[in-house]
Each structure stands twice: as C-alpha cells, then as structure tokens.
Amino acid sequence: MRTPTATTLLALVAGAAPALAQVRAYSINEGVNYLQTGEDSPPKSPINWTLNMELQTVVPGDAAATVVTFSGPRSPFALTFIPGQPFGLHRRFGGSYVTKAALDADFPPGPYTFTVSGGTIGVQADSLNVPLDVFPAVIPYLSGDSFTRLQSANATVPFTGAFPPFTIPSGADRGIVQLTISRGSGQPADLSLLLTPADSSFTIPPRTLDGNTSYILRLVYTAYLDFPARFPGGTASGRVAFVRATAVDFTTTCDADFNTDHTVNSTDVSDFINQWFNDLAEGTLTSDFDANGVVNSTDVSSFINVWFEESAGQICGG
Ligand SMILES: [Ca+2]
Ligand SMILES: [Ca+2]
Numbered sequence: 001m002r003t004p005t006a007t008t009l010l011a012l013v014a015g016a017a018p019a020l021a022q023v024r025a026y027s028i029n030e031g032v033n034y035l036q037t038g039e040d041s042p043p044k045s046p047i048n049w050t051l052n053m054e055l056q057t058v059v060p061g062d063a064a065a066t067v068v069t070f071s072g073p074r075s076p077f078a079l080t081f082i083p084g085q086p087f088g089l090h091r092r093f094g095g096s097y098v099t100k101a102a103l104d105a106d107f108p109p110g111p112y113t114f115t116v117s118g119g120t121i122g123v124q125a126d127s128l129n130v131p132l133d134v135f136p137a138v139i140p141y142l143s144g145d146s147f148t149r150l151q152s153a154n155a156t157v158p159f160t161g162a163f164p165p166f167t168i169p170s171g172a173d174r175g176i177v178q179l180t181i182s183r184g185s186g187q188p189a190d191l192s193l194l195l196t197p198a199d200s201s202f203t204i205p206p207r208t209l210d211g212n213t214s215y216i217l218r219l220v221y222t223a224y225l226d227f228p229a230r231f232p233g234g235t236a237s238g239r240v241a242f243v244r245a246t247a248v249d250f251t252t253t254c255d256a257d258f259n260t261d262h263t264v265n266s267t268d269v270s271d272f273i274n275q276w277f278n279d280l281a282e283g284t285l286t287s288d289f290d291a292n293g294v295v296n297s298t299d300v301s302s303f304i305n306v307w308f309e310e311s312a313g314q315i316c317g318g
Contacts, residue, residue, distance in 0.1 A: 020058055021057070022062065022121060025054075025056045026128070026239075027053070027238065027240070028051070029052040034140070034247070035246070035248075035249075036141045042164075048098065050096055050097070051097075053077065053094065054089070055090045057121070063088060065117050066078070066081075066116050067079070069115065074107065077094070080092050107130075109132040112130055114126060114127065125231075126238065128227055128239075128240055131171055131225070134240075136169060136197070137166065140221050140246040141164070142248055150250045151317075154258065154260050155206070156289055157206050159204040160202070161204075174223075174224050175196075176194060176196065176221075176222050177197060177199055177219070178193070178218075179191070181216070190209055197221070205291075211256075215251070218247050219246050222242070222243045225241075251317035253316040254317070256268055256307040257317075258275070259271045262316050263313065265312055269304070272287060275287045276295065279295040289303045
C-alpha cells in the first residue's frame with residue numbers, strides 16, 4: 001500500500017470538501033441614463049430610470065428560486081435563474097421608467113426581502129433597506145472641449161478627456177466612477193477604466209481603439225450602500241447602488257488623418273513629418289505612430305503605408 005504524501009492528502013481533502021453552499025451577494029441597483037449630444041453641458045433630461053435586482057450563490061443549485069418581497073405593487077418579484085455561470089445567478093430587470101416618480105410608485109423605498117428556496121441551502125432570507133434617493137448629485141458628462149475633440153479622435157495618439165468629480169452623497173458608504181468604451185450596447189468593452197469620485201480626467205492609450213470606427217463611451221457614477229455579513233451565517237454581502245450613467249456616441253477618424261479634419265490628404269503627411277521632426281528635437285512622442293514608446297524612422301514608414309492604404313481623399317468618421 002502506498003503512503004499518501006502530504007501533497008496528495010491535501011489534494012484529497014480539497015477535492016472531498018464541497019464548495020460551501022451559501023448566498024454570497026445580493027443587490028438592488030437603481031439607475032438613471034442620459035445621452036450627451038453637445039459640448040460642455042450636462043444632459044438636462046434623463047432618457048429613462050431603471051431598476052435591477054440580483055442574487056448570487058456560490059454554486060448553481062444552492063438555490064432554485066429567488067423571490068423579493070416589498071411594500072409595492074410589483075411584489076412578490078421573482079428573479080430569473082441565469083444559466084451558464086460558474087456561480088448561481090438570479091437576476092431580473094425591473095423595467096424602464098420615464099420618471100423617477102413612476103419608478104418609485106412601483107418600487108418604493110423601504111425593506112426588500114430576498115428569499116431563496118428549492119436548492120441545497122433550503123429556505124433562507126435577508127433584506128436590504130432601500131432609501132428614497134442616494135444618487136450622486138452630479139450628472140456625468142465630458143467637460144471642457146472633451147466632447148468635441150472626441151468626435152474627431154485619432155486612435156493612434158493618446159486621448160485625454162475631462163469630467164466633473166462628485167462627492168459621495170450622504171447615506172452612501174462609497175462611490176466609484178467607471179468609464180467604458182465599446183462598439184455598441186452589449187458589446188465587450190475595448191476600454192474599461194475604474195476611477196474614483198475625486199478623479200476628473202481619463203486617458204485612452206494610443207491604439208486602444210480602431211480608426212474610422214463608431215463607439216459608445218459610457219461614463220457611470222455610482223454611490224453604494226453596503227450591507228455586510230448578511231444571510232444566515234453572515235455569508236453574503238448586500239448592496240444598494242444608485243447609478244447615474246451618460247452615453248456619448250463618437251466615431252474615430254482614420255489613422256492617417258493626422259490633423260483630424262476627417263479627410264486623408266497631403267496635409268496630413270506634411271503635418272505628420274513636421275511633428276516627427278519636432279518630436280525628435282523635443283523628445284516628445286506625438287508622432288509615435290506604432291505606439292512603441294520610441295519615435296524613429298519606423299513611425300514615418302508605418303504612417304506612409306497606412307496613408308496609402310487609406311487612399312487620398314477618403315472621408316473619415318464624423
Ligand atoms: Ca486630415
Ligand atoms: Ca514608434
């Protein structure tokens with residue numbers, strides 16, 4: 001008989017121990033969405049108000065059903081099991097509302113009790129207390145000249161934009177700023193930045209985006225109320241989130257449109273060469289066309305090749 005080594009014993013123990021069946025997180029997100037369509041002004045009227053509820057268990061099968069009860073006309077509110085996740089995910093979108101008053105009528109402030117049942121952990125319940133309104137006071141938007149410059153952004157050079165900071169509202173525990181850029185709703189993000197409420201600028205690194213391509217930038221301010229150590233045994237973290245999100249549509253210009261006037265022509269070559277000599281003299285990196293951190297002759301040849309590919313006279317973006 002072989003004697004198990006310490007390593008194999010550890011492996012046996014680890015393999016034999018099932019993942020702890022438990023609720024690990026549950027949340028309610030209230031959101032308001034905006035679209036910025038002009039320079040240096042926050043969007044004045046929301047597109048819509050939304051609400052989402054979610055509960056996660058450590059493994060699928062811990063709970064077969066999740067129902068949320070509260071003092072409102074849409075209670076009881078049954079969440080839907082979302083298959084295909086490594087954990088047990090129960091989620092439901094509460095709908096899109098034109099006004100905050102309409103949202104509050106269906107989902108009023110007060111306690112929301114999440115009850116799980118039908119799985120390995122049996123019937124368990126705990127609640128979240130939803131206050132009336134703990135939204136960040138500031139509506140997210142691209143400030144200064146950021147909006148206009150983004151409309152003709154050249155993806156081969158860094159783009160730095162500005163937005164207003166916000167104060168974590170009274171009653172909230174923390175806040176975050178998220179900035180994502182994708183090719184459309186539901187598409188994976190080409191850029192995803194996690195920032196703080198005190199931040200007021202962001203940078204898109206060169207070559208993160210493609211040239212002559214349409215994108216949606218989403219700037220999201222969230223205030224969180226944390227409810228730690230919830231559910232029997234204190235296994236779950238609860239969270240109520242109040243989210244303001246602003247979308248900005250933009251189209252990058254062609255890679256060879258160096259002066260970002262939406263046309264590729266000989267002026268772009270002369271402007272690029274002038275900048276290239278200037279970078280050599282100053283040690284700057286504006287004409288680092290291949291974004292390798294060095295300005296040298298390869299940047300000129302790469303630029304010229306792309307300039308020929310994006311044939312003269314091509315209209316780009318915008
Ligand atoms: Ca141009
Ligand atoms: Ca280079």
